[in-house]
Amino acid sequence: MKSDYISKILDQFFHQSYTPEVTKKVQHWMIDDHWTAEKEDSLHKIWEQLEVKPDQSIGNSLRIVKSKIKAEENKGNKYHLHRTVLRIAAVLLPVSLLIGGYMHFSGNIKNIEILTANQEQKRCTLPDGTIVWLNADSKIDYPSRFNDTIRLVMLEGEAYFSVKHNNKQPFIVKTKDLSIKALGTEFNVNSYTTNSKSVATLNQGKIQVKIINEGKTTTNNGYILKPNQQLAYNKNDKSILINVVTNEVTEWKNGYLVFQDATFNDIINTLHRRYNISFRYNPADFHNDCYSIKFINHESIDQIMEILHDVVGGFSYQKSGNEILIKQDKTNN
Numbered sequence: 001m002k003s004d005y006i007s008k009i010l011d012q013f014f015h016q017s018y019t020p021e022v023t024k025k026v027q028h029w030m031i032d033d034h035w036t037a038e039k040e041d042s043l044h045k046i047w048e049q050l051e052v053k054p055d056q057s058i059g060n061s062l063r064i065v066k067s068k069i070k071a072e073e074n075k076g077n078k079y080h081l082h083r084t085v086l087r088i089a090a091v092l093l094p095v096s097l098l099i100g101g102y103m104h105f106s107g108n109i110k111n112i113e114i115l116t117a118n119q120e121q122k123r124c125t126l127p128d129g130t131i132v133w134l135n136a137d138s139k140i141d142y143p144s145r146f147n148d149t150i151r152l153v154m155l156e157g158e159a160y161f162s163v164k165h166n167n168k169q170p171f172i173v174k175t176k177d178l179s180i181k182a183l184g185t186e187f188n189v190n191s192y193t194t195n196s197k198s199v200a201t202l203n204q205g206k207i208q209v210k211i212i213n214e215g216k217t218t219t220n221n222g223y224i225l226k227p228n229q230q231l232a233y234n235k236n237d238k239s240i241l242i243n244v245v246t247n248e249v250t251e252w253k254n255g256y257l258v259f260q261d262a263t264f265n266d267i268i269n270t271l272h273r274r275y276n277i278s279f280r281y282n283p284a285d286f287h288n289d290c291y292s293i294k295f296i297n298h299e300s301i302d303q304i305m306e307i308l309h310d311v312v313g314g315f316s317y318q319k320s321g322n323e324i325l326i327k328q329d330k331t332n333n
Contacts, residue, residue: 007042110144116157118276121253126153129164130171133253136273137192158190160250163205174212177233181208181222188250192273195266196288201230201250211240232261236288248294257295257304263288264312268326275301281326285315 114134116122122134127145134140138157146152151171153161163171165184173180175191177198185205191198200209202225209231210222223231223242230245241261248258257274259267264286268279293311295304305317305324317326 006038111141112144113139113141115139118273123253126151126164128166128169128171131162133160135159135190135252155189155191157192158188158252160186160188160253162186177212177235179210179212179222181210182206187225192269194269196234196236196263197266198233198235199230200225201245202227203247203250213238230260248296251296255298257299259294260292261290262292263290264308267291267293267308271301271304276322277301278323279326280323281315282328285328286312 114122114124114132116134116136116138118136120136124132124134124140126132126142128151130151132140132153135158138155138159140156140159141154142152146169149169151166151169153171153173155173155175159173161171161173161182163182163184163186167183171182171184173182173189175189175198176193177191178189178200180187180189180200182205185207186203187205187207188201188203189199190201200207204227207225208222209225211233223240225231225242228244228246230243230249232241232243233239234241243261245260246258248256249260251258257270259270262270265283268281271277272279291311293307295307299307301324302319305319309315309317314329315326316329317324319325
């Protein structure tokens with residue numbers, strides 16, 4: 001691989017935004033042992049172009065990186081990075097690459113990730129003033145400053161967006177399966193990788209939803225949703241269904257659990273995230289029948305399981321500590 005080709009890759013990486021998956025791959029490639037000299041030379045050139053001055057945070061990052069590398073070398077994992085390159089890495093590479101942090105720097109713009117664990121929800125404000133409510137076990141990825149033409153946010157999981165109006169700068173949320181475009185509106189996106197569907201729900205305004213197949217956005221004009229409409233994309237059979245829903249569907253941020261046309265497996269996945277309860281069962285035992293159920297009184301997991309038993313039927317369950325064992329009734333075999 002030629003040095004000018006490596007320089008081009010690194011220059012694009014530090015001056016453009018990419019998905020977390022692509023970012024992680026490039027970062028690991030940067031510190032492996034292949035073409036070390038060429039990569040070090042390219043990093044030096046990028047470092048000289050950046051308007052970044054050494055400060056205490058950079059010094060702390062450098063010490064963390066050095067400490068981690070020393071520990072890895074004691075385990076027999078060698079990192080062949082020179083002192084100056086370590087200084088560069090402390091600014092350009094996230095500490096997460098080595099010890100589990102959450103952001104990296106690209107010039108004066110930093111890439112920010114907000115994450116939630118099970119049983120956790122967060123409210124945050126984006127650089128443009130857009131307010132986001134992030135549901136449990138979810139992640140959003142966005143730059144510390146949007147560019148002049150687009151406001152792009154990457155999402156894994158579920159989030160509710162109250163978008164700051166700006167008709168000159170479209171707001172776009174991308175998941176693995178959906179691309180949602182808005183100028184100023186309120187909408188919800190549910191796109192967990194463990195769920196069988198990716199769902200976009202509009203509360204106010206107007207959004208355009210496009211389907212992403214195998215990493216490529218569909219070339220058609222997408223689907224324009226009106227308030228209280230919901231687009232559900234079935235990842236298994238690639239079908240698309242547009243329903244009319246109530247505002248309750250997006251009220252998870254107030255503690256509600258409202259399922260509309262949700263499979264049993266998707267309901268169980270949601271309960272796992274909400275209550276941090278482990279479920280042991282065979283998903284193949286349950287058909288892909290869809291259920292619409294409301295839990296709007298902050299029910300306990302025991303109350304919910306009793307209602308599910310009555311509504312879905314065909315199974316028994318036993319709760320032990322933080323785990324629930326679900327068994328299909330033999331009569332249904």
